[in-house]
Amino acid sequence: MAIPKLNAYALPTAAEIPESKVQWAFEPGRAALLIHDMQDYFIDFWGDSCPMIQQVIDNIAALRDYCKKNGIPVYYTAQPNNQSDEDRALLNDMWGPGLNKHPERQQVVAALAPDEQDTVLTKWRYSAFIRSPLEQSLKETGHNQLIICGVYAHIGCMTTATDAFMRDIKPFMVADALADFSREEHMMALKYTAGRSGRVVMTRDLLPEAAPQNKEQLRALILPLLDESDIPEDDENLIDYGLDSVRMMALAASWRKIHGDIDFVMLAKNPSVDAWWALLSREPQA
Structure with a gap:
């Protein structure tokens, strides 16, 4: 079964996000940003010029800009476009050939394109930690907090957050910098993370706010x-x-x-x- 055509919905507001069981303080010096699967192929399912997706991209861009300015490492996940049947394995049964049929759509969306200072991880399974150096890289550099944004909230993002928790890395799921198949599934991912594996925040919770100038x-x-x-x-x-x-x-x-x-x-x-x-x-x- 391939990913279905997706429809826009209202992103969660600060008043709607579930209360997290943990209230970990965000520590920029110990944090890293993970931009999850923001490839053209996955974004295409919302069609062209989707306002919701544009807001998600804008929020991720704001987080990325803050991280770049403050020395916070930025990681990306990106599925390859030439996966063998052995590499893809059960994903074929669940989602079909995926990017293999659309190799030209493998790139990260242009507004979030990684640069030479960023780390792009090859994505093989729902969790960004599987068959990747992410855990080792974070721990070797003293980073034990992972800001998670991207698509899809209830699949790879939630699974990565849970996997991070089990590796003693504190996940921060950014509610309005995620997108999903539906609002119901988006909220489910937030509720699960807030109660089982991490802290749910809004973009603005992680960004310093300027005081009024007059x-x-x-x-x-x-x-x-x-x-x-x-x-x-x-x-x-x-x-x-x-x-x-x-x-x-x-x-x-x-x-x-x-x-x-x-x-x-x-x-x-x-x-x-x-x-x-x-x-x-x-x-x-x-």
Whole structure:
């Protein structure tokens, strides 16, 4: 049975991802990025110009750019386009000849093409660790965290995450940088990983966020979070305009990446644009 034609769906939002059983802290110095099977052949099943796939590619590109700038190694998996029956084995029974019938579609999508500094692993089975040097390479270089993105979430990505866990490598499944046969299967992969083998995160959870550069940017960030149609003055209490504690905690978590002393209590003590700008306009901490 070949892969069926696939339809777009709404990618998971931060509010929808399952709560992970583990809350491992992301450590860039110990992490590596795995871009899983983002080959033209596998992406073609969504057809041309699929907005969902474009968003996934954009999110993966943002992760890759961050990793490249911060010395985080980038790995790819890519199936070969000339697999023998012995190499392909049971995959023939499950999926047919695959790339063997479309050798011209073997390349990674152009927007994510690897460069000479990246490592491209030949992919033989669902798990990226099978018949590859991935585990040895990670452990020899002191990396015990693996950021996983790509396709398909409930097949190779989930299996690789589980395999990583069994090799004492902490997997981070990036919910909005994955794609799958369906939203149901995508969510199933996230739920399984969150409860059995890893941590499920959003792209933005792994990327440093810049603080607003001026009071106007801060105001523009806050206004969509309010329930009231009236616009508060800069010295007014934002809670009176519908800002709830959940949104305030999310802001605190984001801004803590720039100013380590910011927490929910600090924001709640004086919840106004003026007060928050005074906190954010300080020199960033080292």
